[in-house]
Amino acid sequence: MSVHQTILDKINLKAPGDIFFPTEFRMLGTDDAIKMALSRLVKENKIERLAHGIYYIPKFHDLIGAVKPSLEMIANAIASRDHIQIKSTGISALNKLGLSEQVPTRHVYITNGQPRTYHVAENEIHFKSASPKKLALKGPISSLIILAMDEMGQSEFDETLANKIKVLLQNEDPTLLENDMMLAPSWIAKELLSIISKS
Structure with a gap:
């Protein structure tokens, strides 16, 4: 059986929307053969290329058509592949918390x-x-x-943001919050303590 057909058989076992990488097929042939097979499958519309070395199974919705994975889903898939830890920071974190309506085109994650x-x-x-x-x-x-606060800096922190954070912190596990406050930079720990004490 050809490398192309073997890879296609494995891809057919995946669900629509699944993200995958060429390394998953390393035991099936040379890197060049795998690259050629994936390139051919893209041309055949069996798969789509999201970025260099990152592919996914096309997914469609009856009303909105093609549904592509979010940047967060892609980042998490990369982290899972590489067995690393990642956490959102900056505007990505603010957006995820609902503290900013700005949709970032550059998602930043800290990692080990x-x-x-x-x-x-x-x-x-x-x-x-x-x-x-x-x-x-x-x-x-x-x-x-x-x-998010660390990336933003103390000068950008204001009363409006403090009030929004106050509401969010009410949904956090107190034990986890205590752990995180001990690890936070001193100015952030001070601001959070002030917010909590006003609750």
Whole structure:
């Protein structure tokens, strides 16, 4: 059986919307043969190329048509492939928390892996190295808040943002919040303590 057919058989087992990488097929042939097979499958509309070395199974919705994976889904798929940890930061974190309506074209994540940038259409996924302390943040809400505030800087922090954060923190596990406040930069810990004490 050809490399092309073997890869197609494996791809047919995947679900629409699944993200995958050429490395999954390494045991089936040479890198060049795999690359050629994937290129042919793209031309046959069996798969789509999201970025260099990143593919997905086309997914369609009856009303909106083609549904492509979000940048967050792609970032998480890369992290899973590389067995690394990632966390949203900056505008991506603010957007995820609903603290900003700005839709970032550059999604930034801190990681314990190698710093890298992936170009996806007009957007970028950027992995940047971070200290173990930042990666030790545990709260699904408080970690995003701390990373967003850290990226934003103290000068950008205001009363409006503080009031929004106050509401969000009410949904965080107190134990995880306590853990994250101990790891936060001093000015952020001070601001969060002030917000909590007003609750």
